[in-house]
Amino acid sequence: MxxxxxxxxxxxxRAFTRVVELALNEDPAIDKVMSFGTAEAALRSLxxxxxxxxxxxxxxxxLPGMSGLEAIPHFIGGIEEVPILMLTQSDKEDDVIQALSRGAMGYLLKSATxxxxxxxxxxxxxGGNVLDTGVSKYIIEKLKKQPKNEKVDHRLSDRELATLALMAEGLSRKQIAHEFGVSVSTVVTHINRIYRKLDVPNAPAAISKGYRCGILE
Structure with missing residues (x-):
């Protein structure tokens, strides 16, 4: 980038905030970190x-007051295209599913390095997706076992299907572009077509629907 x-x-x-700030400040690709103790304060700041x-x-x-899960749609509604990474202690299946279905692009446990x-x-x-290795296995297995009873109105092309499969593996747009030997803008075009054909708002929803429809195996 x-x-x-x-x-x-x-x-x-505050202790974990400091840990994350120190971790991020070591990355030369990160210019600034703004920290808030509640979702309400963060939303007001925006x-x-x-x-x-x-x-x-x-x-x-x-979080005190509005929970992170409750806050996701408020953040997404206020700032389009800004990805959300959940960083939490909860490895509960329901929390992971809710976070991804509400629009989070990643889910990481606080035990992460x-x-x-x-x-x-x-x-x-x-533009990529992240699932903690501690929860990804059973979440993907759950998605695979969901009844394949949904239908897609518009068939994905071979390249769109291959793109969706790489998205399910957690590859970013840049990585997918490198895999196919095309530009990132071309990958973005494929992804936008996938979203439109599957009638979904984001990558996690596309991946979930892909398994439910049986187009991802």
């Missing part, structure tokens, strides 16, 4: 600081 990133961190633990539009939001689930946190932020900021 050529430009530096601006990150918004929403975390009520309304006031129009000049600060984050490239990614790191969001805890367990500093490098894993930095890599996750870079990944979602470039």
């Amino acid at each position: 050529d430009r530096t990133l601006k990150i918004m961190l929403v975390e009520d633990s 309304n006031k600081l129009h000049r600060f539009v984050p490239d990614a939001i790191i969001l805890d689930i367990s 500093s490098e894993e946190i930095r890599a996750a932020v870079r990944n979602i900021a470039s």
